[in-house]
Amino acid sequence: MPLTFDLDPETTPELLDSIRTLWADVSNAGGAVGFVPPVTTEDVRPELIKHLTAMAEGRTRLLVGRDESGAAAATAFFTLNTHRLMRHWCWLYSVMVHPSHQGKGYGRDLMAAVEEAARGMDGIRGIRLTCRGGTGVDRFYAGCGYKEVGRVPGAIKVADDDFRDDITMWLPLI
Numbered sequence: 001m002p003l004t005f006d007l008d009p010e011t012t013p014e015l016l017d018s019i020r021t022l023w024a025d026v027s028n029a030g031g032a033v034g035f036v037p038p039v040t041t042e043d044v045r046p047e048l049i050k051h052l053t054a055m056a057e058g059r060t061r062l063l064v065g066r067d068e069s070g071a072a073a074a075t076a077f078f079t080l081n082t083h084r085l086m087r088h089w090c091w092l093y094s095v096m097v098h099p100s101h102q103g104k105g106y107g108r109d110l111m112a113a114v115e116e117a118a119r120g121m122d123g124i125r126g127i128r129l130t131c132r133g134g135t136g137v138d139r140f141y142a143g144c145g146y147k148e149v150g151r152v153p154g155a156i157k158v159a160d161d162d163f164r165d166d167i168t169m170w171l172p173l174i
């Protein structure tokens, strides 16, 4: 059953709990969303609070994909630029699909919903994101139309002897 996507959902305690579970489960399955395993829902809490603070200030917007139980099965967070010369594009963060739902096309559905949402945002002409090298996710984004526009070698340290490239990708919306 396809996910149901919702931009700017009401941030109920149930939704926030399910996002923390999603984020921890994705991280523990090896997903590259800001952590290395092991990760608990408590580890995730401060990162989610950062997003919620930015949402309260109108700088960030949440797109959530819910499964049939209503739990968060996918997320993407848009962050709008405050710099006066960069308000025509946005950042995309914390793109994830729950491990139990991965590989079913939901990631592609999520990115289609992301693009549609961004096209509906006043004056937004592009989406920029970064991803961790060596994970293959750059191929996922490329399949969704994003192009690699930059790469900082070894900028992400996932272990003492494991440095990954920080890859910047861009989707033009015009």
Ligand SMILES: CC(C)(COP(=O)(O)OP(=O)(O)OC[C@H]1O[C@@H](n2cnc3c(N)ncnc32)[C@H](O)[C@@H]1OP(=O)(O)O)[C@@H](O)C(=O)NCCC(=O)NCCS
Pocket: 026, 030, 031, 032, 033, 094, 095, 096, 097, 098, 101, 102, 103, 104, 105, 106, 107, 108, 109, 130, 131, 132, 135, 136, 137, 138, 139, 140, 143
């Ligand atoms: C990346 C992610 C969002 C993709 O979601 P998904 O539901 O598994 O993806 P889909 O089933 O829609 O796959 C769409 C296409 O992308 C490809 N793809 C998905 N994940 C991929 C990966 N890690 N590496 C290479 N290709 C990948 C699929 O093979 C599929 O290709 P196809 O259409 O040619 O068959 C999901 O795997 C995820 O949450 N990963 C962990 C978190 C993460 O790393 N997020 C990225 C943060 S920058």
